[in-house]
Amino acid sequence: MAGAIAVVTLLFPIGILGKNYYTHNRSQDYVAHDYAYNILQSCPPNTILFTNGDNDTYPLWFLQYVKGVRRDVRVTNLSLLKTTWYVKQLRDLEPKIPIGMTDQQINQQVTARPWRETKDIPLAGLTIKGEEIPTAEYLAGNSSQRIRVLESHSYMIWWIVQKNNWERPIYFSVTVPESNMAGLKPFLSMEGMGYRLVKERAPGQFDVGLTADHLMNTYRFSGVADQNVYKDAVARRLLGNYLVLFDGLIRAYLQQDLPAMAFQTLQKAEVLVPPHSLDTPLVWASMANHYRQTALKFAEAGRPDSALVCLEELIRLDPETTDRQQIEETIRTWQHQIDSL
Structure with missing residues (x-):
């Protein structure tokens, strides 16, 4: 009896392993790795690259800091850009971003601010139309009243664009929604997995030559077509x-x-x-x-x-x-x- 129990005890996890191995096996799964690689390779040297959240940020950091891929690109996470400690890192750590603020100024400026009127914003030679500026509604203190605000990451995007003044390329990852682009979408040209900030205002800008070159010659698609890779x-x-x-x-x-x-x-x-x-x-x-x-x-x-x-x-x-x-x-x-x- 004891022997039978021992056999069942051994077979039970083996059965679970056999049933679930395919969906849990990550060998040859390079989707996230190559996705990050392709985003980084979309950028010219010394690019400031805005990313949206976890999935388009941490794989890029892994490639940069563990594998040494494209460390010249400054990945700038828009979720973290709402925090003072992260803005200080961008200012102080290589490759540095031209923030031009003291610690005290960062503590004061990195915050959501009331945005009650629709007004155009001049920015490094660009004009962002007031009606295209994305805003959010926050509760006003303890009341149920909501006020319209410009979120801190939008303000910091503007600040970085202004301070950079076209010295370095600025890109947004294709994973960034328009609502997080601080009204800059009309000035963005798609170049593969990145949108490049340009001086010309035109909706739907698309660089055919660069996108074709990236897709056909540069990007990696390891295991994508392999049905054995989950x-x-x-x-x-x-x-x-x-x-x-x-x-x-x-x-x-x-x-x-x-x-x-x-x-x-x-x-x-x-x-x-x-x-x-x-x-x-x-x-x-x-x-x-x-x-x-x-x-x-x-x-x-x-x-x-x-x-x-x-x-x-x-x-x-x-x-x-x-x-x-x-x-x-x-x-x-x-x-x-x-x-x-």
């Missing part, structure tokens, strides 16, 4: 940000009447970030729709053979598309044109 929900959501970049790149190529580049980018995107690596295949169904526009561009250019391939790829990736019958009819028509050549 990715949890957070990892799968992070991977969706890469598709945002590919999506912007494809749209730019189509606007420039470059269907061959759009097609190559779609193919590369599927290799690097395949549908099974994401939370839902619907994300790729949306991406697949670019094959439709690419097919039209090829057809307009007198290349029905390439157009046909695009439509076949569309059906392969999105077999439930609502107009599948019409697409298949178009494929047959174009195939007939090709055969008659």
Whole structure:
């Protein structure tokens, strides 16, 4: 009897291990590592990089301080930027940020402040429109009344931009929401995994050349396409940000009447970030729709053979598309044109 109990006692944890090993095994899981690497490599030398929270900060610090990757980039966490001790670190530790405040001034200035009126803010040659300044509502003391305030991290972003005065590049990680950009979104140009602060005001700025170079030549996607590597929900959501970049790149190529580049980018995107690596295949169904526009561009250019391939790829990736019958009819028509050549 004792022997049987001993056997069961040994087999029980082994069974648990076998059942849960796949979802708990982190070997070959480089999603967070490569995500951090790719953000850092998006930055030119000596960049001041604003990050949002834990997931886009601690992996970067690990790469910098443990592996020695891109220590020239000053990662500046917006959640911590609300604290006086952190602002003092930014001022005092290399690579230093030009804060230009004493300890006493930091203690006084790093705080939320009432923001009752809508007014434009001049900043290092830029003008932030008052209606675009993100604010929050705080309770006023012990009363139930709420007052509109400018949060301390927004004020410190302005302060750093002003003090830097274009001497060093300033970037925001793509993980930073617009509500945390202190009204600077119209002055940001997407360059891969980072938004660069620029002097020109234009919504939706997108650097095609740099983004393409980052995605195709610089970024790492270790294990993303490997179905044997488990990715949890957070990892799968992070991977969706890469598709945002590919999506912007494809749209730019189509606007420039470059269907061959759009097609190559779609193919590369599927290799690097395949549908099974994401939370839902619907994300790729949306991406697949670019094959439709690419097919039209090829057809307009007198290349029905390439157009046909695009439509076949569309059906392969999105077999439930609502107009599948019409697409298949178009494929047959174009195939007939090709055969008659």
